[in-house]
Amino acid sequence: MRTIALTNQKGGVGKTTLACHLAVAFTQAGQNVVLLDLDPQASAAEWGDAREAEFPHVQSIQPSRLAKTAQQMKEIGADILILDTAPHSEGTVMDAIRLADLVLIPCQPSIMDLRAMSKTINLVKLTQVHAFAVLNGVQHHSTMAAVEAEKTIRDHLGLPVAPVKIGERVAYNRCFITGQAAQEIEPDGKAAAEIKKLHKWTAKQLERVPA
Structure with missing residues (x-):
């Protein structure tokens, strides 16, 4: 079983959105x-409740149950475990990071987001886990802001940045109403294409982590 933690101690950066979309993408690729x-707030769990599709399995748990639940998921044959963490919770974030094979830190390309994510990066640096920032909510007319944000994260915060950037798209918000993912409601849309690229890149990163 491989574990991916979506984390950032700042709220509103798109952790749940990316967690749900990656969960669907890995499911569509034939993995448990x-x-x-x-x-x-249980936003991911509410999204799961609204889904008509049986998979992926979504479960809301108390952070104190993380290690035990993760072990149970491994025992029942899960291939991919995705952790959607809460903001403003250093202990929970650290537990998720230590458990993960890969940490993704969603971040919007704004100065406030860049300043806030330094706390999460410092936690990641206390471990040997593979971690990347994922630029999310990138506005179509402001590509320069994304370029500058990537440079700041890489050069000043010392964290690599995923090559796939997630745009600010209506499809990502629409899908939460119906418990779907963008690739399910608009399979040929731009959001679906972004998630497909992010899934492919994420899968490759997991392959590089020793078993």
């Missing part, structure tokens, strides 16, 4: 996926 919602 479990998405654990560690956020008290």
Whole structure:
């Protein structure tokens, strides 16, 4: 079983959106996926409740149950475990990071987001886990802001940035109403294409992590 943690101590950066979309993408690729919602707001769990499709399995748990639940998921044959963490919770974030094979830190290309994510990066640096920032909510007319944000994260915060950038698209918001993912409601849309690229890149990163 491989574990991916979506984390950032700042709220509103798109952790749940990316967690749900990656969960569907890995499921569509034929893998058994479990998405654990560690956020008290339980947005991912509510999305899961709204889904008509049986998979991926989505479960809301108390952070204190993370290690035990992860072990149970491994025992029942899960291939991919995705952790959607809560903001403003250093202990939970650290537990998720230590458990993960890969950490993705969603971040919007704004100065406030860049400043806030330094706390999460410092936690990641306490471990040996593979971690990347993922630029999310990138506006179509402001590609320069994304370029500058990537440079700041890489050169000043010391964290590599995923080559796939996620745009600010209506499809990502629409799908939460119906418990779907963008690739399900608009298979040929731009959002679906972005998620396909992100899934492919993420899968490659997992392959590079020693078993």
